[in-house]
Amino acid sequence: MRRDRLGASGVFAVHGAVTGTFATRVPWLADHVGVGTGQLGLALLFPAIGAIAAMSFTGRLLHRYDGRLVTRILLGCWCAALILPALAPNLPLLCAALLVYGAASGMADVAMNAEAVAVEQAVGRSIMSGLHGLWSIGGLAASGVGVVAASLDVDGRLHFAIMAAILLVLGQFAARLLPPVRPRPGAVEPPAFALPPRPVLLIGLLGFCAVFGEGAGSDWAAKYLTDIAHAPQGIAAGAYTGFAFAMAAGRLVGDGVVNRLGVVGAVRLGGILAAAGAVLVAVSRQAVPGILGFALLGVGVSVVVPLAFTAAGAATTHPGHAIAGVATISYGAGFAAPAVIGGIAGATSLSVSFVVVAVLTGLIAVGAGRFAPRRR
Structure with a gap:
């Protein structure tokens, strides 16, 4: 139980840290791409669009494959996707990068919450709220690093690449501690995309x-x-x-x-x-x-x-x-x-x-x- 909770805690903290890293360097992204406030606002809609569009597909993956494996892969994709916005040279490519970034975020979010539910049921008492609290702590910690990087005028591409590598390693280590979760026997495969039952x-x-x-x-x-x-x-x-x-x-x-x-x-x-x-x-x-x-x-x-x-x-x-x-x-x-x-x-x-x-x-x-x- 302790191993499972430690893994879930680490996964939530890493997911929050990716978000916190990105949030602190949004002004750098705007200057790097050369967009104003209105264009930046348009670009920042795309992470939400990507997340909402992709989350429902995670249910099919969790039915077909082990939840621990799905979480490891999707969390790794989420960490790697942090690099994409910093590499975009113009507004259209920034929007495309943020769409992928948001999709990776949403799918990893669903997978880790499904794993957390399994851990909570095994523990036999509520732990979900605390896990989301650790997500917030991870975001705050990473935002502190981002503030320092911004104050030192570190290039956003270097900052994102270093953080993505560190969080990828930490995330994979934490996800390996999660319990394997397979679909319940006799469960019919859910549709690839659908509203909740x-x-x-x-x-x-x-x-x-x-x-x-x-x-x-x-x-x-x-x-x-x-x-x-x-x-x-x-x-x-x-x-x-x-x-x-x-x-x-x-x-x-x-x-x-x-x-x-x-x-x-x-x-x-x-x-x-x-x-x-x-x-x-x-x-x-x-x-x-x-x-x-x-x-x-x-x-x-x-x-x-x-x-x-x-x-x-x-x-x-x-x-x-x-x-x-x-x-x-x-x-x-x-x-x-x-x-x-x-x-x-x-x-x-x-x-x-x-x-x-x-x-x-x-x-x-x-x-x-x-x-x-x-x-x-």
Whole structure:
């Protein structure tokens, strides 16, 4: 059990570290390719498109082959794909590179979550939230390295190549510690691409609500405090910091909450806290309550998606297919949230946008019963 958990922990941390490495050098990529803000925004849509398009295909791979092998290969592809954006000489090739980068990210994400569900079931208690917390820690650690590299003006191609090599080695070592996971006997092969099976469709929609709240907090926290609370930019940046820290902390302590309150109780509490945080943001006109509201929102949504994967993996005879479907729906919110929030804000105000966030996260508390363990 200890070996399995160590492997899963390492895989999640490596996946997060690839994301953290990329995020810190986006300004370098823009300068290297020679694109402005609008063109960069267009290019950054392609990782989400690639991930959403590719995730559902992972379920077929997990049915045909050992989950440990699939995770090792896809995680290796994800680490190697980090190099591609830095090699792109122009905008079209950057978009193509980011499409591949996003597809590798999404498929590796589904495979490692399917392995994590198997490890959690063997352990017999909740560990999924903590694994996602380690993903956040891996991202923070790699972003720290990226900040140093950017400060020293290290060429992004060299930075990405070194990090890709290091993370590839670490990821392969961690993945070798995972348990072999084969399809359940008698399970019919799932379709190559499909929406999640009916038993987990609502779980995916509740995950969508959580990721929508996460996207709203991460993308709009600083802007909200600047425009609505009229806070200086330095203080406004603290809203995102508080949100990100609260999410990471919530995931690290989430397993203890699940083991004490149960899955349904933890999800319901998360939905209540997230909705309360969104309401506080919507009514705040000063920086301190606004930052507190974003922190509550971060804590509230932190455990929902990890527990959605756990619930999906246990609900059908095709854990990989179910997790892929839930991931496709849930992560689609990360693609939609920034634009929807911006559209509502343009028509009304950012305060009204966060009323919508409060309603969606409140639905998590209402539908928490769908996360209850079910007999297959």
